[in-house]
Amino acid sequence: MSAEDLKKEPLNVIIAGVGGQGNVLMSFLIGNALVRRGYVVTVFDNYGASQRLGAVASHIKISKEGLQNSPLLHEGDADVIVGIEPIELLRNLSQFGNPEVIAVANLRPVYPIGVISGEVEYPELDEASAAIRRLSAQAWIINATDEALALGNPIYTNVILMGALIGSGVLPLDVMAMEEVLKEQLPKAFEINKVALHRGVDLVKAG
Amino acid sequence: MAHIEIDAPGTTQLLLGNEAIARGALEAGIGFATAYPGTPSSEIMGTLAPIAKKMGIYAEWSINEMVAFEAASAASLSNIRALSSMKANGVNVIADFLVNLQMTGIRKGLVLVVCDDPGGMTSSNEQDTRPIAKWLNIPMLEPSTAQECKDMTKRAFELSEELGMVCMVRSVTYLSHTRGNVRFGRLPENKKVAHFDDFYNIDDPRQSRYTCGMQFHPYKQSEELLKRFAKAPEKCENSPFNSYRGPEIPELLIISSGICWTYAIEAVSILGLQDRVGILKLGTTWPLPEGLVARYLNKSDKVLCIEEIEPFVERSVMELAASLPPDQPRPTFYGKRSGHVRAWGEQNLNLAIQSIASVMDIPYTSRQSQDLEYRRAAQAVAQTLPARPLTFCPGCPHRASFWAIKIALQLDGRNGFVTGDIGCTAMGMISPGSFQVRTYYAMGGGVGVAGGFGHLGQFGFQQPVIAVCGDSTFFHASIPGLINGVWNQSNFTLAILDNSATAMTGFQPHPGTGITATGDPGKKVSIEALCRSLGIHVEICDPFDLNTTIATLLTMMRDEGPAQVVILRRECELVRERKEKRNPFRVYVNPERCIGESCGCNRLCTRVFSCPGLVWDRDAGKAVIDEAVCVGCGLCADVCPRGAIVKEAL
CATH class of the missing domain: 3.40.50.920 (Rossmann fold)
Known part of the structure; x- marks a missing residue:
């Protein structure tokens, strides 16, 4: 299948979260769907030394053709930022955002240990929500973790958000493209992930 | 996750730089691959090992880089193309062997892939491997993209054979860990026969050419090496x-x-x-x-x-x-x-x-300077965001081990400290490990340094020393340091934090797990049997049994005899979770028993113990479990002095 023209060259996406939330799987699935559609894709998963709960940001650069892009986005140059965790979204919006950026947010916090110990404060969620809207041209804010728990396990959070991203229409990918990749990569858990994907799409369509 | 073994020339796949290196090795027709895990290099073997048998390759996670590279060279000398991969620090470990191998040369292509970590994002330093290539006259290729990772790895095998010497491919974190488009080439037919032929040397036909020094003097080998290397510039030119x-x-x-x-x-x-x-x-x-x-x-x-x-x-x-x-x-x-x-x-x-x-x-x-208003708003938001420092995972046995070590050192009261080592245990130097680790250098360095501290008694040194290493680090480089300490009667305690995995780099197996790289059963090596064979006192504790662990550590520290070993054994929580797919306990805070700041415990659970699965409810003024993070290990229930945290077996 041949690639279509993009709204911008390269189209820049960040997926931000914390270790264990499924950032890397999400960027992998999206990257694979894009390569199947013929795009030149560069994906870098920026994570630190810890397996769980460290900040993770996946940078995805999409070109219709031409040279392979460099791994990281240029500051202020994101077109869409997905946040599996609210302050990781805000951290990336403040560095890579611009007045035209689109945000897709999960409003469920994962508290850093400094917050748990009381040394530093976590922003109130309505403030975080307002900041997300302030730093984006358009924002979809959902509670994907609660939706995932309703499906039986918080691990579906990432696929619900992936559905929301697809539903927002900013990527040159449709639900069918993601279903194909899910079926190939997660054959045993395809049905439940398909439900999660559609749940995400519906949440965005609803508003 | 990616399928590098498919025979589909001309198709384009999205591959990590490291996966592309593995694919390049397949397209070059390797028969032998070895590695020791180390970020950012681990995915090379991580990708090759699961498909090795299908592709007719011998693949091995070795116990350290030196034996990995030595084994790969044996395959090369026996007419089999071989790959060895490691992080930059690993080249220090193989340096002695590499210097000598380079003098005699190789037979079939031998490629050493080194992944440097500029910035030291997941390393103890940010050393550069390229000056080592120059120092030893080793040709070096540096790919820029995932496609080049594949193509250059393949080319490196040819170059190695054309020049009769090991050839290096150097990647870096931002290349090894970036996915990019890779167009596949052909996979060669699998026809390999190993035979060692030692190509007797030119001076004395009775002597193998694969020997350094002796009658074939090193200076003559240098001359020979320079002759071989003299052909390299022309290859690079074109x-x-x-x-x-x-x-x-x-x-x-x-x-x-x-x-x-x-x-x-x-x-x-x-x-x-x-x-x-x-x-x-x-x-x-x-x-x-x-x-x-x-x-x-x-x-x-x-x-x-x-x-x-x-x-x-x-x-x-x-x-x-x-x-x-x-x-x-x-x-x-x-x-x-x-x-x-x-x-x-x-x-x-x-x-x-x-x-x-x-x-x-x-x-x-x-x-950014064009969108000034936006940038001001962004900066204002950024200032309100709490940092997210490193921490042990929820349920990590190391949190318990360092908790026990901290309390034991406090109870001992002689200002004792911990000498640390590489791996997840290194987080003992920061908050989740209660800042107990005071020295931290290189694989095996913890026990070696402790051996030195343990001899300072004659100068009035009275601080107890606990060396800490993980199980994989123990096999990699800690055994000589322990033997040296035992032999020379140095006074220290070695705590082996055995979580039965090379956890930080992605759960690669090691001799203690009894499983090989390809998932086959290996001969399981017992850490305790090995240590006991040295004739020393060895104890095994479950770090989640805090009281026994603390008491054991205290007894060992107070003993003035030679080195002793305590194995703090509990499986890595992430490994357990993958296997069992369920939490062992349902853990919750009883809001009637938790009385928050008025307890007098100074919020021990959230302020000091600090597990990310146990958070502080500001409105209620009480601790509360975060169900999306907690893995139900139940350790916090043993830490709470009021018994307000409840664990119920599931």
């Missing part, structure tokens, strides 16, 4: 991996290699300088393609080298410039030496833009 983009006569010539080349290309484009600035890309960074570089040096008055860590290309190019004919004009060199390129840490697009803009003396207005 390499398709060296290329130029830009005007015929550029105002500025950028010389770059590896991932930095991608930054240089984009930076020139963002600055709109495509018609004024040219970029010479070097895929063969050692030896330098001298003729090619000399031709381009002649075209420009200004030369800027953009690279990470050492000014390696910069110095090599300046050396070359010094040997140019006297009538050729010398350009002005810009780079790390002149301060136009940052001398430390990794490079990025922003830094490349700044370097080029400053050499070209043009203003650069970043996107």
